[in-house]
Amino acid sequence: MTTTTPGAARGYEALAPFYDAFTAASDYETWTSHVVKLAEEHGLDGTRLLDVACGTGNSFQPFLDRGFDVTGCDASPEMLAEAARKAPGVRLVEADMRHLPALGCFDLVVCFDDSLNHLLSEDELASALASMAGNLEPQGLLLFDLNTLLAYRTTFATDSVSVRDGTTFVWHGDCSPDSPPGCQAAARIDVFDRRSDGLYTRLTTRHPQRHFPPHRVTALLAGARLECVGVYGVLYDGSHVTEVDETRHLKAMYAAQPAKGGDQG
Structure with missing residues (x-):
């Protein structure tokens, strides 16, 4: 029997039962260690975390282990069902990243695993960035990754x-x-x-x-009333270097905070 499922969210709905096996080689623990270190370098002060496009929960489990108060959201109910089985106490919300509801005021909002690359226009990316900005504390931090040209x-x-x-x-x-x-x-x-x-x-x-070139991403961040405070190249071990090279690094990590004078939260 063969089943074909088109589209982004629908594709992950079908893939949900197999997703953990498919991503078994991913070292979320090491990745999270580098992310927390980077967040602390940018002055993270608080443990309220929103994980956007959290999938089956692998991305937020290491944050839970570090004492973060996690809320997860994803567009796929099947992926969220897998996450709920692993972490029954975590607040999970079905939501489109382009149109997030007001889920709270978070110290840290993250969106990983090239989830934002599934948005196929700058308008969609701009909407997602604005939605995430609307869930940040005035001194909060947004961290997200994007695939590079490489x-x-x-x-x-x-x-x-x-x-x-x-x-x-x-x-x-x-x-x-x-x-x-x-x-x-x-x-x-x-x-x-x-x-x-x-x-x-x-x-x-x-x-x-x-693919979204870095100069366009920083412009879209500004349009969402976010200040880009860092763009990093992600190395194979998950660590970050201070300047992304689209021809050497497979991922770019962006750090952004509400622009001074912005009306966030």
Whole structure:
């Protein structure tokens, strides 16, 4: 049996039961250590955390372990159901990152795993940034990552196969190795799940993304009444360097705070 699911949120709804196996190689503990260090360098003072596009909860679990008071939101109810099973005491809200409700005044708002790259226009990204800004304390901090041009010229331009827990994942990137800044790309993920009768069920999901050049991101932050206080290149171990290089780093990490005189919170 083969099932095909188009779109971003719908794609993750279908992928939800397999997502943890698919991302098993991700070291969220180390990633979070670097994120907390970076946040403290920017004066983080408080533990109220909003995790936007939290998925199955892997991204916020290490924050819980560090004593943060976590609220998670995601557009996929299936992903949130997986998160609720892991962390039944965490407040979880189904919400589109482009139109977040007023969830509270948070010391730290995060959006990781290139979630914002699933927005395919600058208008959508601007809406998401404004929505996140509206949930920040006046002295709060927003941290988010975006895929760089290198990611689209490499990861999104190649095919790969992995097998985890008896399930086979086939990644097919349809981007070009010489894609220009601002390009659109997509990855197709085929999941082959072995059934009890020995046959396989195939699930196909498609995940469109867009590259956003750093100078456009900083301009959109300003339009959302946020001051960009840092753009960092993310190294393979999850640590950050002070200047992002779109041809050497796979991800860029942005740090932003409410602009002085902004009416946030």
